[in-house]
Amino acid sequence: MKHRISLLISAAVISAAGLAYAQEATFESQTEPEVVPGQFIVKTSPGTDMARFSIQSLSDGVRVIDTLPEVGMLVIEAPDAEFGALSTRSLNVPGIAYIEPVYVVRADATPNDPDYPQQWAWPKIKAPAAWDIGKDSGNLIVAVVDSGVDYRHPDLAANMWKNPGEIPANGIDDDGNGVIDDVFGANFVGAATNGDPMDDNQHGTHVAGTIGAVTNNSLGVAGVNWKTQIMALKFLSASGSGSTAGAIRAIEYGIKMDADIMNNSWGGGGFSRALEDAIRAADNEGILFVAAAGNSNSNNDTNPHYPSSYNVDNVLAVMATDQSDAKAGFSSFGATSVDMGAPGVGILSTTPGGQYSSFNGTSMATPHVAGAAALVWAQNPGMSHLDIKKHLMDTAEVIPGLAGTSLTGARLDLGKAMKPGDTPPPEPQPEVCKSKAHTQIAYDEFMWSARKQVSKNDNILSVSFTLTEPMVVDISTDTSGHRIEGSGNTLVRTGVYNQANPSVMWTGSYRRMNFAGGKDDYRDISTDFSIVLPKGSHTIYWKLWVTGATLELDSGTLTVRGIPCSMGGKLSISEASTMSADRTEADQGPAARQEELGTDPMGQSTTSSN
Structure with missing residues (x-):
């Protein structure tokens, strides 16, 4: 869909x-x-023929290490170049809209907060009532943009997205998308993309389990969706860090391979116009971009946390709440920059090697919302990605103690979101001005x-x-x-x-x-x-x-x-x-x-x- x-x-x-x-x-x-030394993102001007575009006049020794035609960008390497000089020179190079450094971003790490009872979040967000209406979103693709996913995990394997155009392990790019053997997604750590998004950190697998651990299988934990398609887009390394260039490449892949929702439990770095443009490209393709608000207990209205603070319509920023429906002590917040809350303390989910662990963080809150978006969307296929965002916010449960912490002052209510009577008709799109x-x-x-x-x-x-x-x-x-x-x-x-x-x-x-x-x-x-x-x-x-x-x-x-x-x-x-x-x-x-x-x-x- x-x-x-x-x-x-x-x-x-x-x-x-x-x-x-x-x-x-x-x-x-x-x-x-923090930046990746010697690497820069170049955004080409509209109408530029990227196949014929030459970057060599920008600096001596510059080379292109990745081309991203879906978003009109190049990732270049210029080891001896200084950003200010490159930026000045770029003004005289036809076809360049802007240039910026490649920033380092990191997973929203788990704070050392105490655990809570196993999977307490499901009754809190009224998931059992929602499952009485619908359990599956098998026609939707949810991309986990993270540290990868253990696609062999017995509680995830049946819900992994499988690239229909790729033949496993034959060493050939069967579908011609530029990635060999990308059966479950792709790996964007480093300059060379490959088709193995195996998680070597735990973070991405934990996120994936909340979205779609196989449920009612007499094994492990339940996910928001009993059946779905999880696309693994790995750009965070084993240490939990990655770059804006890697994130953009992952987003571009998700656009190209028809993802519907992107879960983004990570953040850091400065404002990146290139990353914002990539998210806007996803918005233009009808993709919902769910993002963690961050774990620094700061006000994102005055101290933005990216990517959740980008002012793009498809961004749905999520803070973490605890078992008492209070803001988690570590969670960032923002009356205008954060959209809603979801459980993010003591969340039990899948981890690599067939294991299970409890983590805390806005990273854990975000997949509750991304998973809910998939479940609601599957029941309401006529809605747009922005309709889904608005509906989740409109049906969230207003909590007095959350007033002023987000736009809604509310926590996800999946049961209410799934009620047929609470589903509004799609809003008409504005006419051309x-x-x-x-x-x-x-x-x-x-x-x-x-x-x-x-x-x-x-x-x-x-x-x-x-x-x-x-x-x-x-x-x-x-x-x-x-x-x-x-x-x-x-x-x-x-x-x-x-x-x-x-x-x-x-x-x-x-x-x-x-x-x-x-x-x-x-x-x-x-x-x-x-x-x-x-x-x-x-x-x-x-x-x-x-x-x-x-x-x-x-x-x-x-x-x-x-x-x-x-x-x-x-x-x-x-x-x-x-x-x-x-x-x-x-x-x-x-x-x-x-x-x-x-x-x-x-x-x-x-x-x-x-």
Whole structure:
């Protein structure tokens, strides 16, 4: 069963508040996310012929180690290259949309919390009542993106997905998908993909057992689904760590091989635009992406945990609850960034070698929801992946003690989700937007006078604005400067942030550059970054980090562009006029800005006051 729906991005006109000049601030820069040395992900521009695309002009010694045509990406290796230099060079290479490091991510490890009675979760989420209505999702494929699965486990073997186009153990890529003998899934650990996703860690097998351990077979444990198809996509190694490149390759395989649901009990690393794009590609193919909220007991609203915090429609973020329906002490949470809770403490499930163990973690909560999604979807084949997500959230049991910990403040209720009377009809998809409105520049502000000096970690500027609907926002910064103090190579870093003293940077906007010259060596300092932001008020900060030197900057601009299309449809971006930046700071009161910005083509004001 496949549900392939191309989703349309909903957008609205930005409503701008007053420009706020940031206070001079000294803060400690965040520890940079762990990366795979010398490896990078290159996203090609739309329409690029990947078969003819050449990456050699990007850097000496660069080589392509993986091609991912389903998501339009390449994984490259450039051992001696520095990311900032590669990023700068990529601007002049036709066919490159962006480049980013390959980040290291890790399984959401099991905290050392006490165990609870065996499989207490089933009566808690009313699974027996659900099983009276339906037990099987054998027509659906649930991909376990993890450390692999012990496909020989006696409580899993009968529920493993089997590639219909592959002949086992003949050493031939029978179905021509690029992987030899990928009978139960594939292994993406390291650069060379192979067809053996055997679990050498325990984590993935435990997750798989919760989703679909064979049930009513007089052996071991029960799964949410008594019968299903578990696709093993291994990208985490025996140590429980992997890379964003490996995760993207696993997601691409799942898209190619028609997975319906992806369980993602892992997280870490910085914001990866490439991983977000891969998840969006899965969304466009009607795949539900269920993700663990993380085990750091932190608020994901202010400290995002990826991939659960990516703002893509198909992401269903899950926190862990305990036997008393309280938030598990280790579980991360978020009133706007986490969707719902599920049991994640003392969860008994399958482990490699025919064994069983109890684990704790949001990793254990997530497969309860992924398994529930499969069971409900099998009973309601007319629903889309987004209908399933909404239905699970709408039918979850609201728990007073969970208020403010997620969007729903609720814990999975499989019994209610499976009741026929609680199943809504599929929601109609939005029509293609018929608005002819253009991209509207909401800000193009004179930020500082020439000769501004920067010698530490500085908040250069903050700008606040309000969105009336979720929308795509493009943030551009531009200035130039030269070194007036310091010698040798000076490292300068720049980026856009969502906090004055950020705990998480928007790594998609992060850039590095080196200054080596003196007063006559002017260098451009710029950032260009796009992100989907939710409805509501936002403040962004442009920052510079300068180490061991003083830079003198020219005047500069920060531009925030919004793409208005209130019906939620195909984005049509045209050139927008650019306003003059040669005015003084005294001219920049709210009234002056309103007169300059005026109205957009739809006749709506582009300014307001907060």
